[in-house]
Amino acid sequence: MRRKTKRLLLNWRIILLILFLAGSIATLAVKPLTFGIDISGGVALVAQTEHPVDSDTMQLVVDSLQKRLNTLGLRDITVEAQGDQIVLIKVANVSTAEQANQIKAVIESQGVFYMEFNGVIFGTGSDVEYVGIYQIKPDNSWSVPFRISKSAAEKFAELAKGKVGWPVDMFLDPPVNSLMVVPDSVYRLMNSTEFNAEAPEAPTLMERISKAFNITVVAYANQSADEIAGLAEGKDKIVLVDVPQELQSGLEGMNLTVRYVPRNPGESDHQLIVRVLGLYGPYSLGEGLTIGEPQQDVQITGTAPDRLTAEQEASTIYTVLKSGSLPVKLNVVGMEFISPRLGENFKTQALYAGIAALIAVLLIVYFHYRNWKIAIPVASTSFFEVLIILGFAALINWNLDLPSIAGIIAAIGTGVDQQIVITDELLSGERSTKISRRSSVIKRMGRAFFVIFASAATTIAAMSFLLVYFVGTLKGFAFTTILGVLIGILITRPAYAEIAKYLLGED
Structure with missing residues (x-):
């Protein structure tokens, strides 16, 4: 008996189960579960x-x-x-x-994301093929490498030839085909060389956005709503920037599309312009990009007064490039x-329901076989599966929502069925010589696991369809169901078969 017990404990299937259980418990101890919006709020x-x-x-x-x-x-x-x-x-x-x-x-x-040079749009978000991880150097300079399409690279090479230091602008959702009404100080700044990088001879920002986006900028000089409406003829919208807000109601009364942009507290003219236009840059054009040869792999560089600012600037550019168009x-x-209140109640109810379900499985299996040596391992194996699934979810930071919990329940239900298949096969064999009995056990386990793997394959195939082609809550249900089935057929089911053989004297 001791030899059989020792052989069971040293069985690789039992060891694998113990390792996964220990790992799951340790993970849950150091990384609490996270829950989805319908539970955590x-x-x-x-x-x-x-x-x-x-x-x-x-x-x-x-x-x-x-x-x-x-x-x-x-x-x-x-x-x-x-x-x-x-x-x-x-x-x-x-x-x-x-x-x-x-x-x-x-x-x-x-x-919509645009890349513009000298008043010409040479690329959009769809032309950004790859964005590399940004880098911060000890001197607080930063760089964000990225790759643009061949057509964008060719167009940019033609535009940039011989224009070292000229400004390259990037815009996220600029007010295309609009009239911008701005304070006189903002108008003068946009019409200066403030946004010209290292090339005072380059067109001003006002000239560039007028050519690229058909944005007309006018300085506010007490014009009436009717006068502004006349200037906006043919435009899609009017953008009022830090001017009297009562103009908005007057223009909207003429059925015009109006966007009002107030100045934030402490915001400079430069910051206001950048925010209204969705402007990133301008970035100074390096000499290597002005030779007239297309280069798809490029990078944006900048400097900052401290590392935190450098991180923020680089992260912002990385995010904008990565987000597409x-x-x-x-x-x-x-x-x-x-509110997470209902979710908190659900977690408590789910715990009670889980305990009740395990007790129900224990009693139903016992009354079916009239044998605690079968009922206890079946219920215990179901409990082990739940622990391993939750441990894995905690490890990968999977947020459990109601469909995910339903998927766990579905996987456990499938697991109980498969354990009964194994048990029935073990109990159906003849009891003859030791050699013939062992041969019979192997054949019966083969039949049982054929059924189990076939059932698991069909379940995984069905759930994979939901995982790939559906969105939202169905993905959580599909993921946890697949995870539970894989854990069952690879870890808990083989271990249960060994335990059942030992307890039923078939080993």
């Missing part, structure tokens, strides 16, 4: 495109927005299209208005906090 935002779009464009909006939010480090994000104009965004673990407003700002700032502008039209 969060914020739901409803964004609307400026005009209805087709399904392909909407999918591009969803993919680009998901990428932008993920790049900024937000966790447990779901972005789903609702019709041809509405996008629903849910972000878990957000509890303050400040956090929600930051997310809102990110969503609304995600517009949206074909339409998004505006957040609704925002709602989801």
Whole structure:
């Protein structure tokens, strides 16, 4: 008996189970589980495109927005299209208005990305093929390497030839085809060499945006709403920048599209211009890019007074380049906090339900076989599977939501069925000589595991379809179901078979 027990404990399947159990318990001890928005709470935002779009464009909006939010480090994000104009965004673990407003700002700032030189747009977000990790040097200079398309590189090489030090501008959602009404000091700054990098002879920023985006800039000199409306003829919108706000109501009364931009406290003219235009740069053109030869691998460089500022500047450029381009502008039209109170109640109820389910499995299996040597290992194995799944979820920071928990339950239910298949095969064999009995056990286990692997393969195939082709909550259900099935067939099911053989005297 001792020899059989020792052989069981040294069995590699049992050792593997023990190692995974120990690892899961250790992981859960140092890394608590994180939960999705329907359990931990969060914020739901409803964004609307400026005009209805087709399904392909909407999918591009969803993919680009998901990428932008993920790049900024937000966790447990779901972005789903609702019709041809509405996008629903849910972000878990957000509890303050400040956090929600930051997310809102990110969503609304995600517009069309342009690369412009000498008043010519040579590339957009779709031309950015790759963005490398930014680097910060000891002298607080930074660089962000990236690759542009061949067509953009060829166009830029032709434009930049011989223009060392000229400004290269990047814009995120500039006010294309608009009239900008600005204070006189802002007008003069835009029409100066302030934004010319190292080339005073280059066209001013005002000239560049006029040529590239058809943006007309006028200085406010007490013009009336009618006069401004006359200047805006043929424009898509009017942008009022730090001028009397009463002009807005007058212009909107003429059925004109108006955007009012106040100056933030302490904001300089330079900062105001950068914010209104969505301007990144200008960046000085290096000599290596002015020889007239196309270069797809380029980089943006800059310097900062300290490392923290350098990190912020480099991270901002990296994020903008990485986010790609949206074909339409998004505006957040609704925002709602989801209370975690119901989720806290659910976690308690789920714990009680889990304990009740294990007890039910224990009793049902016992009444079926009338043998505690079968009932206890079956229920214990189900409990071990839950621990390993939760440990893995904690390890990879998987946020558990209601569908994910449903997936765990589905995987456990499948596991109990498979353990009963193993048990029935063990109990169905004849009891003859030791050699024939061992041969019979091997054959019966082969039959049992054939059924188990076939069942697991069909489940994984079905869940993989949900994982790849569906979005939102279905992905959580599919992931945890696949994870539970894999843990079962690779770890717990083989270990249970060894334990059952030992307890039923078939070893």
